[in-house]
Amino acid sequence: MRRKSFEDVPCSVAQFLEVAGEWWTMLVIRDAFLGVTRFDDFQTRLGISRNVLTQRLEHLVGHGVFERVAYQENPPRYDYRLTDKGRAMWTVVNAMRQWGDDWAAPDGPPVVATHKACGHQVNAVTVCDHCGERLGPHTMTVSAGPGDPEGTILPPHLR
């Protein structure tokens, strides 16, 4: 339950982690979205031990989030590239970024994201893909789904 502090890292995702708890793996994913693919680059940027990073990357490769692609044969060297499953984590990383920008960036966003299509600074909102209305905590009801018909995880008042 120990974690290193991200308090001084100028990154809204890191600020989110600082508030919400240890979860530096998301910084590996963030870096991948920023174009980082090499072990040494991840390691230098995150400042974690090679041993810990090796374990974490193997975990992510094992779960199909990254794939290893050889870029050199002798000695063997690999790029770590996000799979479709890994790229789908973008919404989580981006939601963390938006939260950090909104709630934990007193000097303004450390990184500005600009929407290529319209040229405006990105303010990301979550909408329903059916009707396009903005979603929030009070816009939906929850019920037991096929993956857990008994609603084990739901509090009694929602079962």
Added chain:
Amino acid sequence: MRRKSFEDVPCSVAQFLEVAGEWWTMLVIRDAFLGVTRFDDFQTRLGISRNVLTQRLEHLVGHGVFERVAYQENPPRYDYRLTDKGRAMWTVVNAMRQWGDDWAAPDGPPVVATHKACGHQVNAVTVCDHCGERLGPHTMTVSAGPGDPEGTILPPHLR
């Protein structure tokens, strides 16, 4: 860097954590969105020690994510209620839920979210609030912002 396994928990958020690493704090936030407010209820649902939960809730109260509201005076007892800052984390929790539903729920979503306004099962997408276009990892560019004018966190090719 140790974490307990969430592999068997029938919750897409937990499945996301299983894949991406330890981060059970988000399950406290998730529970708060499900209407849980009492220490004992968080504790029972999460199965963590009272000591660890106390530390975690104090951390979240200290960072303004939860506020404590007395519901009984003698002995003093409190509800833990999300603040606006905490409620803003909904987008992160929801993005995790959506990812888990899409990528880590082979039997279907364990919890189904229904959009009250249109009555359809929620498929949450992220859009630009200016133009309404769907956002994704390749739809935006990033650059150094006011919170970090030197772009410390950006890889060299993006500075």
